[in-house]
Amino acid sequence: MQPNRVFAIARRLISQIRRDHRSVGLIILVPMVVMGLLGYILRLENQGLAIGIAAEDQGILLPTGARISAADRLMELLGGRDELQVNAVTAEEGERLLRQGELDAMVVLPEGFTQAVAQGDKPRLELVLEGSNPGQKQAVMFALTGALAQGLSAGPTAAERPSVEFETRYIYGGEEYDFLDSFAPVYIAFFAFFFVFLLTGVSFLRERSQGTMERLLATPVGRGEIVLGYMLGFGLFALVQSAVVLLFTIYVLRIHHTGSLALVFLVEALLTVGAVNLGIFLSTYARTELQVVQFIPIVIVPQVLLSGVILPVDSLPRVLRVVASLMPLTYANRAMTDVMIRGLGLADVAAELAVLLGFALAALLLSALSIRRQFV
Amino acid sequence: MEFSIETVRLTKAFGAIRAVAELDLRVQPGEIYGLLGPNGSGKTTLMRLLVGLAKADSGEARVLGRRMPDRGLLADVGYMTQAEALYADLTAHENVLFFAALSGVKTASWIGEALELVGLQARANDLVGSLSGGLRRRVSLACALVHRPRLLILDEPTVGVDPQLRVAFWEHFRRLADGGVTLVISSHVMDEAGRCDRLGFMREGRLIAEGSPEQLRQRSGTMDLEQAFLKFAEADHAA
Incomplete structure (x- = not known):
């Protein structure tokens, strides 16, 4: 063992990496950005959970002539919580808003609820959940039981704390839906995007570094043909991958899904076209395979954090929601959840599909432009 | 009669360096034309201009009667790059x-x-x-x-090829030329250059001498092409 030789190797590595300014920048900047973003969104948990309260109960008239209503009290208590947005709705209105995704949960106080509380009966209460995200369900239940315990115990019959009976109903999904059910659609989309992006980026970089791109361009092949060929080749792999992952999650992991598999594949196909072209486009900004890999923290990680893979996009603060709205995975995730969990059809995810198509076409244009016949 | 390749004042610069400088080249159908010159003399850039991989700054390159770059023509052109x-x-x-x-x-x-x-x-x-x-x-x-x-542009095709196969390559090139194929072959190995119909000596992006191997030897008064090239390069440098 000769220290000189060890130092020679270390010194060589340091001079090589120092020349690669981008790597140095990424080594230092990326962990900070990722940790910062992750910390930020994890601390925002459950912000903006929207709850509707439908009071079918008129309350009771006290001997003093004042009217007291459990619904008002509940509104007050829940409204005081930062993480909740409480809206008074009618039951029909609430149902519609839940379907549209405007509300995450609705509490229906049936007629005679206040009366039942006052009499010390066991009051019944209907809880309607949107259902596609078990995390939200837990958060709603937590907030609600807390408020009920506090509110009802301070009610007219303070002596006794009545236990409330919940009747839970789901718009989508159901009791048996767990976290895996809600995450599976999102992950299927994510994997397709991630691997296709990486595969294309590296293949295309190789095409240039091994000189075959130069040879390709010395044949009658057009850049549109090159891009389409890549899309077809890797698109096929992405669809095979999606099919296998999908079958595995449905039949082995036994996730629940209600939607059309054809629509799932359509979403995947559009996402894949975008990923292939983004890979081609960004590979022109990489000189080595290492630099292609470095696009992962830039292109993939923010999408994982913000597009609904970890937290629902709705629960992000406005600025980050704007950022999320620029990411293809956001739309793919929404469409996949709509199709697989909510069982919605083509018409309901048409907007998401249109945006994905837009992303795909924009990426296609960028990648076609990046294959230049005249390079230096 | 139409030339397979005809360039007129063809120029391509990279920054301040002119890799190809106002070069006029004419190659006839069925001819084996050898481009000779040291590394960096502009052989590869000239070939890339002929195939349409690079765009000329000024002047023009006509290949098989069409002005390059022209993608449609490339089905009639074969290009072998220096890299594999x-x-x-x-x-x-x-x-x-x-x-x-x-x-x-x-x-x-x-x-x-x-x-x-x-x-x-x-x-x-x-x-x-x-x-x-x-x-x-x-x-x-x-x-x-x-x-x-109909046109083959070969950038140093025989590098790393053993002598026996090199002979076979050249025999094949000759057969192709006899069949009407035009070949432009770059090399910095002078001994195989003697097999070309005509040679162009390149230096600093220009053709400093052109002719059959025999003509070039005679004009420089030397016995071999390597000496001939050095003579022409010296004369060019002095000019």
Whole structure:
């Protein structure tokens, strides 16, 4: 063992990496950005959970002539919580808003609820959940039981704390839906995007570094043909991958899904076209395979954090929601959840599909432009 | 009669350096034209201009009667780059097949014939990554001529090729030329340059002398082409 030789190797590595300014920048900047973003969104948990309260109960008239209503009290208590947005709705209105995704949960106080509380009966209460995200369900239940315990115990019959009976109903999904059910659609989309992006980026970089791109361009092949060929080749792999992952999650992991598999594949196909072209486009900004890999923290990680893979996009603060709205995975995730969990059809995810198509076409244009016949 | 290649004051600069400087070149059909010159004299840039991989800053290059760059013409042109430019994870046959398909080859037997021509039929199903450098050059050459182009532009085709095969290559080049194919071959190996019909000596992006090997030897008053080149280069430097 000769220290000189060890130092020679270390010194060589340091001079090589120092020349690669981008790597140095990424080594230092990326962990900070990722940790910062992750910390930020994890601390925002459950912000903006929207709850509707439908009071079918008129309350009771006290001997003093004042009217007291459990619904008002509940509104007050829940409204005081930062993480909740409480809206008074009618039951029909609430149902519609839940379907549209405007509300995450609705509490229906049936007629005679206040009366039942006052009499010390066991009051019944209907809880309607949107259902596609078990995390939200837990958060709603937590907030609600807390408020009920506090509110009802301070009610007219303070002596006794009545236990409330919940009747839970789901718009989508159901009791048996767990976290895996809600995450599976999102992950299927994510994997397709991630691997296709990486595969294309590296293949295309190789095409240039091994000189075959130069040879390709010395044949009658057009850049549109090159891009389409890549899309077809890797698109096929992405669809095979999606099919296998999908079958595995449905039949082995036994996730629940209600939607059309054809629509799932359509979403995947559009996402894949975008990923292939983004890979081609960004590979022109990489000189080595290492630099292609470095696009992962830039292109993939923010999408994982913000597009609904970890937290629902709705629960992000406005600025980050704007950022999320620029990411293809956001739309793919929404469409996949709509199709697989909510069982919605083509018409309901048409907007998401249109945006994905837009992303795909924009990426296609960028990648076609990046294959230049005249390079230096 | 129309030239296979005709350039007029063709110029391409990279920054302050003119890799090709107001170059006039004329190559006739069925001719083997050798481009000779040291590294950095502009041979590769000239070839890339002829294939349309680079765009001239000024002047023009007409190839087979069409002004380059012209993608449609490339089915009639074969180009072998100095780098191997092959897919290491495909077999030799698959590489040739791929470039054949891109150039619109419809006859399946042409692929086998191209491989046979470079003496590779026995190794056709070997992965290119497992072949030696010389064998890879042969696959490269097979890729460049599989579509039977009317013009072949070969950038140092014989580097790393053993002498025996080099002779075979040149015999084949001659057969192609006899059949009307035009070949432009760059080299900095002077001994094989003698096999060309005409030679162009390149220096600093210009042609400093042109003629048949015999003419060049006579004009420089030397016995071999290497000496001839040095003479012309000296004269050019002095001018």
